[in-house]
Amino acid sequence: MLEKFGHGGDLLTAAGLYGLEAGQFVDFSANMNPHGPPDAVRAVLQRYAETIGSYPDPAVRGLRRKLALHHGVEEGSVLVGNGAAELIDLVVRLLLPSEVILAQPCFVEYGDAARKCGIPIRTVALAAEERFALTEQAVRHTMANMRDQGIATGTALWFLGSPNNPTGQLIDAGVIRLLLAEGERVVLDEAFMDFVAEEKAYSFISEAASGYGDRLIVIRSMTKFYAIPGIRLGYMVADEALIAGLSELQVPWSVNSLAQQIGEAVLDDISYAERTMAWLKEERPWLTQQLEQLGLDVAPGHVNYVLFRIPRSFNLKASELQQLMGERGVLIRDASHFEGLGEGYCRIAVRFRQEHELLLQTLREVLAGRKAGGR
Structure with a gap:
């Protein structure tokens, strides 16, 4: 296959x-942008030989600063990683939830990260008859089952894609707010949110940066929209204390200097x-x-x-x-x-x-x- x-x-x-x-x-x-990388990427590549002999910034300060300005959040709320896959893995390893909850079909690496840590997986089926939407009814039913089975509120971790891969569906904001109001922990994968025309109306980046502690994390990818899959580059936004904990768990220099320079450059190409x-x-x-x-x-x-x-x-x-x-x-x-x-x-x-x-x-x-x- x-x-x-x-x-x-x-x-x-x-x-x-x-x-x-x-x-x-x-x-x-x-699912890459067929326009190919922005022209700024070629410019970075042409001058990269001048800096390849130096270590990358271990704190990725330049790109974190730009991403923070881009989204209107504090720099300390942003963590850059070697693609979204690294960040998914980091979250599971740090939080070690009692179980991971997946709304399926979904991106396979959510489940992979849980299995690597021996964490049980609970699934919520998304039905074609309901346009593959995650409904409040399904969420309430799942939470009720968890309580009946002795799973304490806030110990599990919901991994949700919005837009979801492979369905392309956005999650209704009311569903996310319901989970948060009930004290659940949510990782919201917004890897394809850049392609949504009303991005600001659907993204939870601002909420993730303040007020929810370890209960709301938003993950983004830069490889899809900017057509740079060969440069593994993603980032997450969350409470500053949680970001600090994730940063300590991260492998040193996981984001190389070329990726950092390209990330900074593409953000400027409006x-x-x-x-x-x-x-x-x-x-x-x-x-x-x-x-x-x-x-x-x-x-x-x-x-x-x-x-x-x-x-x-x-x-x-x-x-x-x-x-x-x-x-x-x-x-x-x-x-x-x-x-x-x-x-x-x-x-x-x-x-x-x-x-x-x-x-x-x-x-x-x-x-x-x-x-x-x-x-």
Whole structure:
């Protein structure tokens, strides 16, 4: 399978599976901004040789300062890490909750971090019939079950994605506030929040920086929006005392100097952000409409990827569609590997119109072949 290491974007594995060179694929399996890195990244790379001989700033002060100004929080409330994955792992290791609660389907690394520490996992199912929304009813039901089983309030840890990966759904603010009002601890993964047009209305960064102690943590990724996955870069915002504790647990120099310089540079590129939002506003609705016209069931979402289900009438599993598309040079994500999704679910990134047209034409060929009983 393409997701050999649990993620999309693995061109080397794709080359081995489908018999093409890595550069021959059009990759819809990884949710990166198709504009590529901002021009500022190239400028940083060109001058980086001048500073590579020096140690990076162990406190990442320049980037933390910029991120704090960007979000209107105190610098002490920000911790930068080697991608969001490191930060997820740090939170679990420091807080060591009685259990981790996942609203599935969700990002696999929440559960991975819990399993590495031997922490039990409790799941809340997100239903397609409810547009994969996490409802207050489901939250209240889960909390009631926890109390009945002797799980004390505030000892567990809820890991929630908003927007959620792979569904693209935002969590209603009322659900988050309910959890906090009940004394629960919440890690809110906002890795794709930069792609949301009304970001400030949905983000909980300001709340995380003050007033909730260790009960609200917001994690962000810089690799998706700025298309720099090769530079592992993420950050979290939380109460200053909690950030200090996490910082002590962090491996020294986990954020290298190149990542720090690139992080500072991309935050200044306002035109890049505006161009990205204008592209997404046009391309996501168009792609959704085209997929629906092919007879696919598209889940509603807000960001730079689309989750869809292959109806049973096609007699085609997601793994089979991925194989047939990959053989034709188009990579998609088999989303059936996400807990809580069936064998007919796929996820694709939103890219440019010309690439979408290639994707759609390849899908037409494959789906028509299945209806005709061929391969």
